[in-house]
Amino acid sequence: METYTCLCGTIIACSFGTFQALFHWASPMLSRRFCAGFSDLPVKKIIEWHSRTVSTLHALIVGTFCLYILWFDEAVNIDPVWGEPFTVQLSIAITTGYLFSDLLLILHYWRDIGDRFFIMHHLSAVYAYYYVLTIGVLPYFANFRQLAELSTPFVNQRWFLEAMGYPKKSRLYVVSGVAMAVAFFVVRIAVLPPYYMRMLSTIRSPVFDTLGIGPKISWLAASLCLDVMNLIWMYKIARGCYKVLFVTQRASNKSINGKEN
Template sequence: MAMDPFSLLILTISVSSFFTFQWLFHKVSPWFSRRVSPGFLSLSDKQKVEWNSRTVSTLHALLVGVFCLYILFFDDAVNEDPVWGDPTLVKTNVAITTGYLISDLLLIFYYWKAIGDKFFVVHHLAALYAYYYVLIPLPSPSMDLPVPRRTSMLLLLGGKGDTFVCCKYVNDQLFFQCRW
C-alpha cells in the first residue's frame, strides 16, 4: 500500500515526533540525567540545556539509525526497487526526523545563548529542505530544478572567474542531461 506524500499519517507522525522530542528534552532527559549522572546537578543552566539537547539528539540518532538499518536489511519494497519502490517506511522515518528537526530548531532559538549557532540553523533548514523533496514526489523533469536555481544564486552573489565559469557549465550540462 503506497503512502500519499503529505498524508494525514505523515503529518501526525511529524507532529507527534515534535511533541515527543520536546517532552524528552524538558522532562525525560533532566529526570534521567539526575538519576544516572550525579554531576548533572552541578552543571550550570547553560550546560544543562546543552546536555539535554545532546541527550535528545543521541536518542533521535539511535532511533532513526536503527530504523534505517531495518529499512536497509528488511524492507522488501525499497530493496526490490530502490528508486521507484514504495518508500512508506522511509517517509515514516523522515517524518520522525522532521518533527525532531523542527523541535530542535525551536530549542535552538529559545535557548540561543546556550546552544544557538547559525550553522546549526542552516544545517537544520537544509535538512528540512531535502526532506521536503523526499516527502513530495516530483516528476523526473522537475528533479533538476535545484541546478539552475543554484547557478542563479551564484550569479546573484557575484560569481566570476574560471572556477565559477567551469561550475556554471557543469551545472548547465547536468541540467540538460536531467531534462532529457
C-alpha cells in the same frame, strides 16, 4: 498518497511533541536522578546536555529504521527513485519532527546552543525531505542520508564525558574520542563514494527525467550542502583526535622524562 501524507503529518506532530517533552521533562528528571554531578553543571551545559540526550535517542530510533530499510527493504533498494516509500517516509517523518523541535530549541536558547551550521543542516534536510514525504520520491537516497545519524551517539558520548570533567588523558576519554572519529568517518565520509556513484548512475538513467525540477534541485543541493558540512566537521574531529592521541601523549612523555632526569 494522501493517506500517507496525512499519516506523515501526524507522525511529524507527535515526533515534535515527544522530543519537546523529552527535552523539557524527561531528560531533566532522569539526568538529576542517575547522573552524579549533573546538577553542578552550569546552565549553558545543562541546556546542551538535554539537547544532546534528545538527539541521541532520535539517532538510535532513526538509525534502527535506516539499517532495517538498507538491509531488508528490497523495493527501496532496487528502485532508488520510485521504490515503495512508506517505511522511509515513517523514518523521515520522525526525523522531520525532531528537526523542527531542535530548530525551535536552538532559536530559543541561541545564546547557549546557537549554531549557524546546525541551522543550515536542519533547513537543508527539511527541504530535501519535503519531497520524500509529499510525493514519495528518492526514498533510497533519503534513507542513505539517515545513515549519518548513527554517528550521533558517539559524538554526544564524547561531549558528555567532557562535560562531566573526565581528564583528557583518561582511557575512557581517549577511547570515546577515537570511537567518535571512526564512527563519523564510516557513516558520513566513507559512504560518500557509493552514494554519489549511485546518484550518477541514476542521473544518467531515463528515470531521472521523471523527477520534477523541485526534487532534482533539493536532492543535489541538499546532498552537496550536507556533505560539505560533514567534511568540515570531519576535519575538526580528526584534528581533535590527533591532538588527543599524539600531541597530548608527547607532552605527557616529555613531562615524565623531565621528572626522571
